[in-house]
Amino acid sequence: RSPSRGLGDVYKRQGVIDTYDNLTDFNDNLIIFCVDTTLTSEDFTGGPAGITDCGLTISSGGDSCFGAGEIEDGFVTEASNSTTLINIPPGAIGNTDSLIGATTFAEYTIINFDPNVYAVAMDIWENNDPNTEVRIFDAGGTLIETLQVTTPTNAQTFFGFIADEPISKVELQGSNDSGELFGNFLYGAECLIIGVDDNLLSQVSLFPNPATDIVNIQLPNTVEMKSIAVYDVLG
Numbered sequence: 001r002s003p004s005r006g007l008g009d010v011y012k013r014q015g016v017i018d019t020y021d022n023l024t025d026f027n028d029n030l031i032i033f034c035v036d037t038t039l040t041s042e043d044f045t046g047g048p049a050g051i052t053d054c055g056l057t058i059s060s061g062g063d064s065c066f067g068a069g070e071i072e073d074g075f076v077t078e079a080s081n082s083t084t085l086i087n088i089p090p091g092a093i094g095n096t097d098s099l100i101g102a103t104t105f106a107e108y109t110i111i112n113f114d115p116n117v118y119a120v121a122m123d124i125w126e127n128n129d130p131n132t133e134v135r136i137f138d139a140g141g142t143l144i145e146t147l148q149v150t151t152p153t154n155a156q157t158f159f160g161f162i163a164d165e166p167i168s169k170v171e172l173q174g175s176n177d178s179g180e181l182f183g184n185f186l187y188g189a190e191c192l193i194i195g196v197d198d199n200l201l202s203q204v205s206l207f208p209n210p211a212t213d214i215v216n217i218q219l220p221n222t223v224e225m226k227s228i229a230v231y232d233v234l235g
Contacts, residue, residue, distance in 0.1 A: 101181035121160030
């Protein structure tokens with residue numbers, strides 16, 4: 001879906017800007033909100049021909065399902081309570097594309113990002129319940145958003161979001177111990193929304209004050225200075 005917040009709101013820091021249920025809207029809003037729209041794509045092709053337990057993690061470092069370097073860098077997938085992950089090849093359970101996720105239905109799937117990302121999209125697959133809770137964590141590991149996403153069972157359902165702060169982790173948990181899997185994974189971009197509000201102003205330093213001939217202005221590294229206007233006390 002398109003952004004639900006007015007333009008006057010989206011330019012203030014708000015964590016998750018919006019969520020999307022189709023790839024077209026997700027891509028269109030990347031252009032609107034993100035200064036860098038570069039995404040990494042991982043479709044988990046090249047894994048085992050059958051349903052396979054992959055071990056404790058799936059990452060570019062290699063595991064029981066994918067060799068080192070077969071998975072894109074930048075994320076590590078694991079399951080809750082140190083349980084294992086599973087690989088589901090296309091067609092094995094009616095799925096069109098490869099899927100991975102927690103092996104045990106009672107556990108949930110965790111995606112860790114390094115470096116942090118701002119935009120994430122994927123196909124979610126649920127086995128038993130048409131609802132998935134998506135939990136989104138900031139760069140410090142603090143939960144900033146919990147979303148209830150409708151995910152019809154036994155069907156690949158697109159879900160994406162764009163945030164205006166770095167995201168370090170996403171958790172997928174199917175309701176009533178449904179088995180959440182994901183595939184057609186996209187992640188990356190840089191979508192920090194810059195607005196002149198209290199959050200931004202608190203990060204700006206101007207010194208010395210008062211000054212006689214030199215004034216230093218210090219900005220956060222996410223801000224690009226375009227121009228400066230200087231006024232005297234008479235305006």
